[in-house]
Amino acid sequence: MAGASDEPSVPPCELLEWDSEHFGLAIARVTPGALTVEGPEAIDAWCRDRGVRCLYLCADAADAETTRLAAAHGFRVVDVRLIARRSYEGLLELSTGPELEAREATETDLAFARDLAARSHRTSRFYFDGNFPRDRCDALYEEWVERGSRDPDRRLLIGVLDGNPVGYIVLTPLGPDLEGHGELVAIEERHRGKGLGRALSFAEWRAYAARGALIQRGVMSLRSIAIIRLHEQLGFVTDEVQVWHHKWYGGLQTSRADG
Numbered sequence: 001m002a003g004a005s006d007e008p009s010v011p012p013c014e015l016l017e018w019d020s021e022h023f024g025l026a027i028a029r030v031t032p033g034a035l036t037v038e039g040p041e042a043i044d045a046w047c048r049d050r051g052v053r054c055l056y057l058c059a060d061a062a063d064a065e066t067t068r069l070a071a072a073h074g075f076r077v078v079d080v081r082l083i084a085r086r087s088y089e090g091l092l093e094l095s096t097g098p099e100l101e102a103r104e105a106t107e108t109d110l111a112f113a114r115d116l117a118a119r120s121h122r123t124s125r126f127y128f129d130g131n132f133p134r135d136r137c138d139a140l141y142e143e144w145v146e147r148g149s150r151d152p153d154r155r156l157l158i159g160v161l162d163g164n165p166v167g168y169i170v171l172t173p174l175g176p177d178l179e180g181h182g183e184l185v186a187i188e189e190r191h192r193g194k195g196l197g198r199a200l201s202f203a204e205w206r207a208y209a210a211r212g213a214l215i216q217r218g219v220m221s222l223r224s225i226a227i228i229r230l231h232e233q234l235g236f237v238t239d240e241v242q243v244w245h246h247k248w249y250g251g252l253q254t255s256r257a258d259g
Helices: 017-023 040-049 064-072 107-120 125-129 134-150 196-210 225-233
Strands: 013-015 027-030 054-060 076-087 101-104 155-161 164-171 179-187 215-221 237-248
Touching: 013 040, 017 027, 017 134, 054 064, 064 237, 076 125, 076 225, 101 196, 107 134, 107 155, 107 164, 107 179, 125 134, 125 237, 134 155, 134 164, 134 179, 155 196, 164 196, 179 196, 196 225, 215 225
Parallel strands: 027 054, 179 215
Antiparallel strands: 013 027, 054 237, 076 215, 076 237, 101 155, 155 164, 164 179
């Protein structure tokens, strides 16, 4: 019988096939805890052997050791995200905001959603990094909403006002712990500030409640002030804060499309 020392260890990173294919370069993510356990030198060697150009690290904001190591070894902070949760108890009894129809996306709606997605997420970590081609960042969100429509485990809901689409939200599968999570949302520019984001969120929560959700999870960039305020007003409580870091190998990208 092989001894414990012969058992394969968990790799310090994992290659991200979809990200790599989309951006046309090898992209990987640090395995949770690996930066402090394996050490940055082991991670750099792993990435060098596989030709990794960009390495993601998502760390607990309270983890001081990981933060110091990341800063000392070439990682840059590109986003901070808050994770907040709320029980469904009493949630759907709150004011939903303006009247808004929510429907499953049609083929026509999908064209609207792709166009809106390409211009609605410019504060995300991919744009903020500054080294991913701008047009590929736009395309990432276009493909994201299309996946929401095509993937049988996801749903793409379209918010409709006076017969016209005004926004979208992508729903993920209900988690095994009966936790719902909408992963991408946007309201058309001329309709922002009117409470339609709140109305569309309630459409999402009703959809999850119908599937038996007990908890709703919100994942928000610290730059998304309006979304954070909405969740605070509705009783969501932040219970995790995570920091996204990126590290580039072999020099930064030099050709960026302005879109």
